[in-house]
Amino acid sequence: MAVLFGTLGWRPQSLVPSIRSTESLERLVFYHSDHAKSRDARAKVMEFCRSLGVPATGVELSDAFDLFACAGQIREDVRRERASSPDLRFNIAGGTRLMSCAALLVCLLEGIPATYVHDETYREIPLPLLRISYGATLTPKEREVLEFLVKNRDKPFSETTLARALGVHKATMNHHLRGLEAAGAVERRRDPADARRLILQASPGMELLVG
Amino acid sequence: MPARTLIATVGFDERHVLPALRLLPYDRLVAVGGRDAFRAPAFRRLLSIEPDLQRFPVDPFDLQECMEAIERCVHVAQREGPVRISATGGTKILTMAAFLAAFQEGVEAWYCDGPPLRLPVLRGARLADAFPAAEAAIIVHLRKAMSLESLLAALTELGFARRTVMAAILSLGRKGLVQSSKRTGRDVVRPSPELASIRSHFAGRPGKA
Incomplete structure (x- = not known):
């Protein structure tokens, strides 16, 4: 049926x-x-x-x-x-x-x-559609970072606080974030509460790719 | 210096294209649209702003044709530098074709009617990359029904192990891309229509290293 x-x-x-x-x-x-x-x-x-x-x-x-x-x-x-x-x-x-x-x-x-x-x-x-898991093109660590950012969309995370939250070294987090930014999955923007700070956010629609 | 290309779907109203031209920096502009749209006053106005733009006429009601045209434009433009797609103008079919092409080629895509909307495409994540090398080789090689033994022979010559090829055939079968049957006592493998529609994504992909 x-x-x-x-x-x-x-x-x-x-x-x-x-x-x-x-x-x-x-x-x-x-x-x-x-x-x-x-x-x-x-x-x-x-x-x-x-x-x-x-x-x-x-x-x-x-x-x-x-x-x-x-x-x-x-x-x-x-x-x-x-x-x-x-x-x-x-x-x-x-x-x-x-x-x-x-x-x-x-x-x-x-x-x-x-x-x-x-x-x-x-x-x-x-239509010529094929099911592909687009989130699977990210490394497991990148996926973990992206899923975390998607789940915590309303909270402002800097690179440092994100590294701390996920228990990784800041340099390691920087490496993962560069991959995610290159893919367009993550964006950096000025923190509205503190213009000196850059905060990280999952790009719009990422819930759909990693959900 | 890499040349940035913007591929824009166009219709009878250039106002659907202009926001993308303002928002998305480019060095080359490629317009994909119906033949009638390219003869319309709106397109002439667009040409007056961008006299060097390249045009690709398509049947704007044929999704397969639109998608293949956009993918060809993407493949050509990627040799020169980064590519973006504006999926705003033209028919709904043209928009959906651009959307689908963006997803399957891992190209940044925008919809700019109203507040600009970046489509949730992962840059660089191509459809072809989701397939292991053996599966990709079968997709390229299997253009019509062939005996399993012939297919195995062809792929082992490329350097793949028999067991790897068998596993790849099973995997492609589960994805609905190949069909296996018995004909006069011989095992035969044939491509499904869906496999034919995605083969262009694998053209030029090398076999096993």
Whole structure:
């Protein structure tokens, strides 16, 4: 039994082909914005699913233009669903660009087959995605530092306090941080409380890569 | 002196490209967009600002074509220096293709419609690097169905042990990239469509040292 996920904009036609083509469709979960046209499209999709006897859940995103928030929510829902239904599919055609990109990101990270529906022909097109653990390209120590910074995003850490927190020599920490900065995973910025100090932060979205 | 390249997806409104040009320093600008977009007034305005920009026309509704074009631009530009992608302009398909290419090539990517957003791509983390040497060699070599023995012979000639190649074939099978079957009593290995779509990431990668 398959569970279909989808992103929905103003046009139900972007999602309907996948609802029709998914064999043994158990359930549909789709994301839409709070725009009136998107809510209209949601009602049409729900009606269509009712006519087919397919349970459907429409999830209204609080901000359809926040890539990280959308990706975080979608990923949480996908992981929860996967616990009971391993066969997941994702139609990423509808919604804002950032909604589609968020869905694409989750499909990449979770290894979910994704499709796109052509705007004019409504043909379903499978996307060439391969699940890769992007966080695996970091060394174990780099990953540990990044995970620590992600978990403590609200706390300002200098290189010294970070080294102390993780029990490593400052020079060793400097080595790990250089690797992380080169990869764009960590950023240095001025401490708002003390402009002389540089503090370290995980770059936006790193939760998704190391989660 | 390395030349910094900015690859930007473009459509019918140059205002989706300009924020990236202001934010991201570059020495060379490459525009990827639909053929109609390159004939539009917006593109002429962009050319008046950047007369030396290179253009790559694509079908902006064909994700595979868009992605391959952007990846080709990345491979060429990386020979000269660092590369960044702006995924803001053009169709949604073009944006997603740029996003996917950025992830698979480990290239910094931005979305600049509204507050600039750096996409969570690890610089330098390429799709190809996630595969061990034997798997990469199979991906390059296996272009159509071939007998297991032929594949083993080809890869052992490159310096891989038989056991390593067998393990690599199993691993690629679990990833959905190769399919094994028996045909007239012989074991046959064939590439899946997904393998064909990622092969370009492995072109030029050396075999076992």
